[in-house]
Amino acid sequence: MLYVLKFGGSSVADAEKIRRVAGIVTEVYCEGHDVVAVVSAQGDTTDELIAKAEEINPRPSKRELDVLLSTGEQIAAALTAMALEKIGLPVVSLTGRQIGINTNSAYGAAEIKSISEERIKNELDRRRIVIIAGFQGVNKFDDITTLGRGGSDTTAVAVAAALHADKCLIYTDVEGIYTADPRKVQGARKLEEITYDEMLELASLGAQVLHNRSVEMAKRYGICIEVRSTCTGAPGTIVKEVVKPVEEMKISGIAKDGDVARIAVLGVPDEPGMAFKLFRALAKAKINVDIILQSYGKDGTNDISFTVAESDVKDAEEVMENCRELIGFDHLSVNTDVAKVSIVGAGMIRSSGIAAMMFEALYDAKINIHMISTSEIKISVLIDEERADTAVSAIHGKFFGN
Amino acid sequence: MLYVLKFGGSSVADAEKIRRVAGIVTEVYCEGHDVVAVVSAQGDTTDELIAKAEEINPRPSKRELDVLLSTGEQIAAALTAMALEKIGLPVVSLTGRQIGINTNSAYGAAEIKSISEERIKNELDRRRIVIIAGFQGVNKFDDITTLGRGGSDTTAVAVAAALHADKCLIYTDVEGIYTADPRKVQGARKLEEITYDEMLELASLGAQVLHNRSVEMAKRYGICIEVRSTCTGAPGTIVKEVVKPVEEMKISGIAKDGDVARIAVLGVPDEPGMAFKLFRALAKAKINVDIILQSYGKDGTNDISFTVAESDVKDAEEVMENCRELIGFDHLSVNTDVAKVSIVGAGMIRSSGIAAMMFEALYDAKINIHMISTSEIKISVLIDEERADTAVSAIHGKFFGN
Numbered sequence: 001m002l003y004v005l006k007f008g009g010s011s012v013a014d015a016e017k018i019r020r021v022a023g024i025v026t027e028v029y030c031e032g033h034d035v036v037a038v039v040s041a042q043g044d045t046t047d048e049l050i051a052k053a054e055e056i057n058p059r060p061s062k063r064e065l066d067v068l069l070s071t072g073e074q075i076a077a078a079l080t081a082m083a084l085e086k087i088g089l090p091v092v093s094l095t096g097r098q099i100g101i102n103t104n105s106a107y108g109a110a111e112i113k114s115i116s117e118e119r120i121k122n123e124l125d126r127r128r129i130v131i132i133a134g135f136q137g138v139n140k141f142d143d144i145t146t147l148g149r150g151g152s153d154t155t156a157v158a159v160a161a162a163l164h165a166d167k168c169l170i171y172t173d174v175e176g177i178y179t180a181d182p183r184k185v186q187g188a189r190k191l192e193e194i195t196y197d198e199m200l201e202l203a204s205l206g207a208q209v210l211h212n213r214s215v216e217m218a219k220r221y222g223i224c225i226e227v228r229s230t231c232t233g234a235p236g237t238i239v240k241e242v243v244k245p246v247e248e249m250k251i252s253g254i255a256k257d258g259d260v261a262r263i264a265v266l267g268v269p270d271e272p273g274m275a276f277k278l279f280r281a282l283a284k285a286k287i288n289v290d291i292i293l294q295s296y297g298k299d300g301t302n303d304i305s306f307t308v309a310e311s312d313v314k315d316a317e318e319v320m321e322n323c324r325e326l327i328g329f330d331h332l333s334v335n336t337d338v339a340k341v342s343i344v345g346a347g348m349i350r351s352s353g354i355a356a357m358m359f360e361a362l363y364d365a366k367i368n369i370h371m372i373s374t375s376e377i378k379i380s381v382l383i384d385e386e387r388a389d390t391a392v393s394a395i396h397g398k399f400f401g402n
Numbered sequence: 403m404l405y406v407l408k409f410g411g412s413s414v415a416d417a418e419k420i421r422r423v424a425g426i427v428t429e430v431y432c433e434g435h436d437v438v439a440v441v442s443a444q445g446d447t448t449d450e451l452i453a454k455a456e457e458i459n460p461r462p463s464k465r466e467l468d469v470l471l472s473t474g475e476q477i478a479a480a481l482t483a484m485a486l487e488k489i490g491l492p493v494v495s496l497t498g499r500q501i502g503i504n505t506n507s508a509y510g511a512a513e514i515k516s517i518s519e520e521r522i523k524n525e526l527d528r529r530r531i532v533i534i535a536g537f538q539g540v541n542k543f544d545d546i547t548t549l550g551r552g553g554s555d556t557t558a559v560a561v562a563a564a565l566h567a568d569k570c571l572i573y574t575d576v577e578g579i580y581t582a583d584p585r586k587v588q589g590a591r592k593l594e595e596i597t598y599d600e601m602l603e604l605a606s607l608g609a610q611v612l613h614n615r616s617v618e619m620a621k622r623y624g625i626c627i628e629v630r631s632t633c634t635g636a637p638g639t640i641v642k643e644v645v646k647p648v649e650e651m652k653i654s655g656i657a658k659d660g661d662v663a664r665i666a667v668l669g670v671p672d673e674p675g676m677a678f679k680l681f682r683a684l685a686k687a688k689i690n691v692d693i694i695l696q697s698y699g700k701d702g703t704n705d706i707s708f709t710v711a712e713s714d715v716k717d718a719e720e721v722m723e724n725c726r727e728l729i730g731f732d733h734l735s736v737n738t739d740v741a742k743v744s745i746v747g748a749g750m751i752r753s754s755g756i757a758a759m760m761f762e763a764l765y766d767a768k769i770n771i772h773m774i775s776t777s778e779i780k781i782s783v784l785i786d787e788e789r790a791d792t793a794v795s796a797i798h799g800k801f802f803g804n
Binding site for chain 2: 015018019049052053055056057060061063064065067068070071074075077078079081082083085086092093095097098119142143144
């Protein structure tokens with residue numbers, strides 16, 4: 001079997017942890033499998049490099065920043081290879097360029113266009129363990145690029161796809177995907193399996209275990225991902241297309257996202273095209289809008305509310321003010337003390353009463369709902385941020401028991 | 403004009419120093435010249451990376467060590483480019499691989515086989531300043547190599563040769579090449595010019611301003627080198643093929659090398675082939691022998707003395723003991739408390755009495771000479787290490803006045 005393993009920055013943070021990673025890799029290799037391991041930069045390396053850059057130039061070009069930052073993963077890859085050499089295993093470390101990760105030229109957030117599997121295959125044919133510096137590639141100008149957030153996960157899935165690997169194992173500091181955040185919700189259960197779509201909803205809802213880019217790529221190429229703990233190495237959660245139904249599990253997980261703000265545009269004239277003009281302006285400013293709600297306001301006007309990421313609030317307010325005249329609304333109301341709580345489950349579409357169960361849990365906990373949004377596999381509600389943890393626990397108790 | 407500048411690790415050690423380097427580069431660029439700058443890794447970066455490696459594996463493969471160490475120069479190159487971006491100049495940093503520095507596969511001490519000047523020329527044609535990560539290349543397997551000691555100097559000279567640069571400016575923490583170590587010899591003078599051959603003798607004699615590899619390459623391709631201070635930027639010392647004769651200067655410089663040991667093999671039978679057997683054994687063990695002296699010993703035997711680097715003493719003793727039976731010598735005597743003091747000058751061959759002047763200076767200072775060695779452009783003597791600084795001052799006084 002061919003396994004692609006991925007270890008994040010905290011898993012290779014120091015010599016001791018790198019030795020642990022080498023132990024995991026050794027175990028898989030010695031079972032007779034071919035092993036490719038993708039590593040991120042050690043712990044704080046990236047932050048240290050950014051600090052060095054800022055001392056010299058607070059606004060360096062993204063091209064030079066990529067030249068700088070890509071060294072972090074290269075260092076981690078070499079050190080991990082050295083740890084395996086110490087054990088006495090045949091190993092070789094390779095950079096993104098050496099395995100032909102070709103990207104577009106969006107420095108700092110490049111997208112992978114192709115991978116040439118030749119070099120890796122040659123090394124594997126010689127029964128070498130291949131350690132790959134994640135997060136990086138090279139563009140058509142032969143310049144170094146980095147992949148941005150979730151870059152090393154994306155490298156791992158892309159390599160797994162190029163090599164037709166049997167599985168992509170993402171090692172992290174949690175033991176898998178849980179029905180809710182296990183640090184906050186008593187009785188949160190680890191899922192054995194979850195579908196790509198459920199994972200995508202959970203990732204975008206703030207579960208933060210896997211980045212959406214890597215899950216999307218895994219879905220596209222049918223790569224089976226398993227999320228495991230670097231500490232225990234125990235079987236974690238498998239992410240794949242279809243999962244075997246678990247009778248009593250009506251939903252797969254509950255997620256909380258506190259990085260959200262609600263903007264209410266009050267007193268919008270009841271004329272055609274108002275919503276279009278408003279959201280076109282936001283789109284032009286590259287502001288992502290999540291939940292949208294339109295309701296009747298005073299005197300025959302409409303109120304349009306929507307949510308954005310907290311970091312986009314300032315920009316969104318500016319955009320709204322700039323089109324106040326065009327739209328002719330009355331006033332704006334902004335609330336950042338809100339959170340989005342969502343339940344996700346591929347089985348939702350086949351079960352009735354899921355939404356009712358969620359709302360009942362919130363009602364029992366006396367939590368007021370500001371907005372509701374639904375898709376085929378999720379239901380999200382916007383509530384006061386200070387009640388969010390209580391809401392997650394209440395909903396979890398309703399569906400899974402505490 | 404096209405200038406290749408080179409800045410060592412201490413010149414780019416921190417943000418402040420990198421800004422100074424950017425200032426020097428800016429000055430040359432704004433005079434209308436094309437500028438390529440080669441940088442070493444910042445101050446202690448290389449040592450820090452080696453320490454990281456040793457914590458994980460005290461004996462990593464040289465291949466992985468090169469993957470690791472090459473990041474140091476890449477970081478320095480990116481940061482230097484960012485400092486120039488801050489000033490507002492067009493700049494691009496490039497790794498050894500990006501400028502096509504092809505080397506053999508001697509990891510850790512690779513030799514440059516070729517450079518493809520295309521990328522650099524394209525960047526220069528666009529009036530960009532090119533910052534190059536020194537010390538590194540790539541072998542025919544597409545793997546990263548490093549050039550070993552003096553590697554960044556060698557990169558700079560090789561780039562200057564490939565581009566037919568008008569001059570290669572080596573910026574360092576001294577103001578040029580001196581007639582003797584200015585920290586130790588009162589009245590030591592800065593040389594305006596020095597020949598490649600003189601520089602080669604001085605470098606191998608422990609002057610340590612330029613590494614021999616870079617001087618040899620400069621001589622081969624006729625690259626004019628100038629050694630300058632990063633601090634003052636004042637005209638330094640020019641290294642070239644032929645220098646204009648300075649009437650009163652009979653020699654160019656005096657150097658001291660304390661890293662030397664004398665091994666005396668006493669009581670060697672007076673038969674043919676003894677010296678051959680002895681030095682063949684040393685050569686097989688890759689031990690470099692410098693000065694050799696043979697003299698009559700007791701009872702019709704010979705005494706053979708030679709000098710080696712102090713780091714080779716243990717190995718040399720072992721080699722000697724192993725061939726004690728083959729050669730049949732009486733006993734060994736090892737002395738590490740010796741130093742080699744040398745005078746160098748291309749004009750020596752045309753002047754008579756230079757050796758006599760040197761010996762007279764040593765006699766006046768009551769310094770005993772153990773061994774003497776001469777070449778066309780140098781005279782070396784082996785003396786007690788504790789008298790070496792006195793010897794250098796005495797000789798300097800004789801030739802240059804104090």
